[in-house]
Amino acid sequence: MTNDDKDIPRVEIIPEECKGCELCVTQCPKDCLYMSDKINQFGYNVACYTGESCTGCGICFYACPEPGTIKVFKK
Amino acid sequence: MGKILQKPTGFYDKFVRKPGTYDQVTHYCPGCGHGRIHKLIAEAMQNLEIGDQTVFISPVGCSVFAYYYFDCGNIQSAHGRAPAVGTGVARSNPHAITISYQGDGDLGAIGTSEIIHAANRGERMTIIFVNNGIYGMTGGQMAPTTLPGQITSTTPYGRDAATTGLPMKMCEIISQLDAPVYVERTAVTDAKGIMKTKRAITKALKSQKEGYGFSFVEILSACPIGWKMSANDSIKRIEEEMIPYFPLKTFKDEIADRTPRPVVPVAPSQEDVLKALGHDQKEEILFKNDKKFIDDFTTQKVRIAGFGGQGVLMAGTTLGMLGMELGLDVTWLPSYGPEMRGGTANCHVVLSNKEVGSPVVESPNVLIAMNEPSLVEFEPSVTPGGLVIVNSSVVVGKCKRSDVTVLEIPMTEIADSCGLKAAANMASISAYLAFSKVIEKDQLVTLIKAKFKKKSLIEQNVAVIEAAYKYVSDHVRG
Structure with missing residues (x-):
């Protein structure tokens, strides 16, 4: 996906802020998030977007306890 | 492109906590309910445009650092006292x-009294009550909301209702009071629970913005670390164990039936206070400032003791007032039992030309003993070379000290001879x-004439002064 695909809903996760709690992954109704093997500065496995099937519902944004780690672009 | 869901403007851009910490994340553990609730509050502050007028009171607990995150006025209060601090703010x-x-x-637990009374007064504030059933910050000890049978670090065999009671349902308690306008319990669990919580927080803050009084939102929230389970399991635990005990519902919503709470004056004016205290007349200056008198004054540490009702305390205030009017530094400290008459009473008076460090007179240089027990009790404490004045009308025994000056004055008889037996204190x-x-x-006479409250007795008191001299x-x- 590129930045030009502005009409497609999507989610951005800042990996360096993720604490790996997995709440976004569990609560995503479309299962479009997953826990990656990547480990960040805090030593946590970080949540990632698969890159497809996000509807921009925003559930992961509210599920995440961190203020700005997840950004959801709605349609 | 449509709407973007991102960090609400109710948060600071950077969280400047301490050097070396990453300035975009909170201090909360992974999966903590606080972070989710913070986000909902910050969003409500953004949407209601109240950031500039909000004062956020952080408690003691994990959320003690909330002031690092919310872009508004912040106060961190003593444990449990947030509603009292909030009352002052409001x-x-x-x-x-x-x-x-x-x-x-x-x-x-710690602030039960504060919350009950703030709610009962209907203070204009919104309480966000985060209920995770334990003391999270200190390591997961039992809280009043801990469920029966729940294992915590202080209930290793599970909470036993027989010895520690049942969990307190604060929404139910608060909603029994008349004053609160809105009381609701929600839970930050799944998307539905979070959205209900968002609506409750927004509703409470909106009602306050419109001038309504006390609103209370209890939020069941996960503490995965304190509960020793994964974040996902902690959400399940709220749904399966907490919600059955703490039902989610609107306990009270009287916003539509109420009128906004009137803004009460912050405080009465200085004039009103003086009037209420009877000090609204201009104070007369009794004595000219006498620098030499003040410079030459030797500090007097006086203990006056006797039966309650002998005017012991008033003798002390008279001395203190006299010193004050003359420009000295004075203190007066009463010490008496609960009886108004018949008990024992004594007072400590310090008159000095320097600031008085302590009003307590452990070793007086002047003891006025109005009765026998006072002489016996305080005689040993008088500094060598000091002065002991004994009311010889009442005291039969003698002062046993040889290193002090003893004056035996029949105070009660002197006062009686002037027609006012109660004025033995003035004689002293x-x-x-x-x-x-x-x-x-x-x-002394000038002071009595100017300040004595019972004007009809001034003449007799002055006669007692003359007779004693x-x-x-x-x-x-x-």
Whole structure:
């Protein structure tokens, strides 16, 4: 996906802020998030977007306890 | 492109906590309910445009650092006292939006009194009550909201209701009071629970913005670390164990039936206070400032003791007032039992030309003993070379010290001879001043004439002063 695909809903996760709690992954109704093997500065496995099937519902944004780690672009 | 869901403007851009910490994340553990609730509050502040008028009160608990995150006014209060601090904020800033953010240990145990009374007064504030059933910050000890049978670090066999009671349901308690306008319990669990919580927080803050009084939102929230389970399991635990005990519902919503709470004046004016205290007349200056008198003054540490009702305390206030009017530093400290008459009473008076460090007179240089027990009790404490004045009308025993000056004055008889037996106290301080000469007789008389509350008795009191001075000059000095 590129930045030009502005009409497609999507989610951005800042990996360096993720604490790996997995709440976004569990609560995503479309299962479009997953826990990656990547480990960040805090030593946590970080949540990632698969890159497809996000509807921009925003559930992961509210599920995440961190203020700005997840950004959801709605349609 | 449509709407973007991102960090609400109710948060600071950077969280400047301490050097070396990453300035975009909170201090909360992974999966913590606080972070989710913070996000909902910050979003409500953004949407209601109240950031500039909000005062957020952080409690003691994990959310103690909330002031690092919310872009508004912030106060961190003592444990459990957030509603009391919030009362001060709301009263002194009538247009502030006050948010008291508290955990269950803070609100339900340590600050039970504060929350109940703030709710009962209907203070204009919103309480965000985060209930995770334990003391999270200190390591997961039992809180008043801990479920029966729940294992915590202080209930290793599970909470036993027989010895620790059942969990307190704060929404149910608060909603029984008349004053609160809105009481709701929600849970930050799944998307549905979070959205209900968002609506409840927004509703509470909106009602406060419109001027309504006390609103209370209890939020069941996960503490995965304290509960020793994964974040996902902690959400399940709220749904399966907590919600059955703490039902989610609107306990009270009277916003539509109420009128906005009137803004009460912050405080009465200085004039009103003085009037209420009877000090609205301009104070007369009794004595000219006498620098030499003040410079030459030797500090007097006086203990006056006797039966309650002998005027012991008033003798002390009279001395203190006299010193104050003359420009000295004075203190007066009463010490008495609960009885108004018949018990024992004594007071500590310090008169000095320097600031008085302590009002407590452990070793007086002047003891006025109005009765026998006072002489026995305080005689040993008088500094060597000091002065002991005994009411010889009442005291039969003698002062046993040889290193102090003893004056035996029949105070009660002197007062009686002037037609006012109750004025033995006036005879006592008159005898003291007559002998020590630290303050002039005329000054005492001037003070009595100007300040004595019972005007009808001034004349007799002045007669007692004269008689006591005469007694000292005839019998002691003569």
